[in-house]
Amino acid sequence: MIASQADVFAGIEAVFFDLFDTLVRVDGSRLPSVEWKGQHVPSTAPVLFSEAKDLLGDLSFDQYLAGAIEVSREIGAEKTASTVEISTNQRMTRILERVAPDVDDAIRNARAEILAERHMRMLADSLVAVEGARDLLEAVRERGLRVALISNFECTEAVPWILEGTDLEGTLEELIVSEDLGICKPDERIFQTALRSLDTQAENALHVGDSARADIWGGGRAGMRTAWINPKDAPFPFEDHLPSLTVRRLAALRAWLSGA
Ligand SMILES: [Mg+2]
Incomplete structure (x- = not known):
């Protein structure tokens, strides 16, 4: 060099x-704590789950979290393979597609924007x-x-x-x-x-x-x-x-x- x-x-x-x-x-102490596979991890997921609850039917928090984690892993793999960036809005849209597949597109996209803003505000406040x-x-x-x-x-x-x-x-x-x-x-x-x-x-x-x-x-x-x-x-x-x-x-x- x-x-x-x-x-x-x-x-x-x-x-x-x-x-x-x-x-x-x-x-991490400024974010809610989530238990996942025996570990406590800071996460915005509990708040996002309650913001989306009316779209989720009888889905439990654990099921919501499993879907969100799955989507995040897929996005992580895509980004590593290609260096393409995926916005928070796109991430939230994909999570809702996974956990609430029957919801109308327009309703889902509007809610994804709300979740993205909420997530970012909480993340910013935790830094x-x-x-x-x-x-x-x-x-x-x-x-x-x-x-x-x-x-x-x-x-x-x-x-x-x-x-x-x-x-x-x-x-x-x-x-x-x-x-x-x-x-x-x-x-x-x-x-x-x-x-x-x-x-x-x-x-x-x-x-x-x-x-x-x-x-x-x-x-x-x-x-x-x-x-x-x-x-x-x-x-x-x-x-x-x-x-x-x-x-x-x-x-x-x-x-x-x-x-x-
Ligand atoms: Mg860095």
């Missing part, structure tokens, strides 16, 4: 950040900024570097709510979101769109993220330098496009920035 750990910021004009588990994270996120973003801008977001996220509309709720609003110049483009990282086209949005070249850009595949392998393949947030010290699972820098915590990047 281009940079050694020591000069990861040298010559860099623009820094791109992933959103989830890089700048923000879910605080907190990662420690040091705002400080780092401000420090990057104070150095005269440009800053933007590249997020794999199913709901573009919710990104401003999330930034506002986590006190990160005003820190990012451009918001590049997969739902808008219909494609996800590691697809090279999302990185190219982001580079164009800041009028910069890949060799002058750094991408920061927690996903080895989406952020690091993808950003590297697009020609960018990469910084991997790797809290568990996991081995990098690919043979090419290794991270230019690996840190356990986002806040550690501040020291590299100061040293550049």
Whole structure:
């Protein structure tokens, strides 16, 4: 890779950040808890189930949850195989098709929109900024570097709510979101769109993220330098496009920035 750990910021004009588990994270205690296969997991499902109840006949919550999980797994597999993004509206429509197959299309689509909005509001309210996120973003801008977001996220509309709720609003110049483009990282086209949005070249850009595949392998393949947030010290699972820098915590990047 281009940079050694020591000069990861040298010559860099623009820094791109992933959103989830890089700048923000879910605080599970702010969401309802669901028991699934003996485990308690935070989930919006109980609220969505009650919002859809009149369409579900005598379907139990467990049956609803099983359908929703099945659809989510199918979507996950599709996204991994193709890098196509599927919006929250589409996800909710597919869940209702699975759990309430006899409902009229127009009624189902209208309800899917309500569920998507409800889900996103709850998700946004459950998020907190990662420690040091705002400080780092401000420090990057104070150095005269440009800053933007590249997020794999199913709901573009919710990104401003999330930034506002986590006190990160005003820190990012451009918001590049997969739902808008219909494609996800590691697809090279999302990185190219982001580079164009800041009028910069890949060799002058750094991408920061927690996903080895989406952020690091993808950003590297697009020609960018990469910084991997790797809290568990996991081995990098690919043979090419290794991270230019690996840190356990986002806040550690501040020291590299100061040293550049
Ligand atoms: Mg992430």
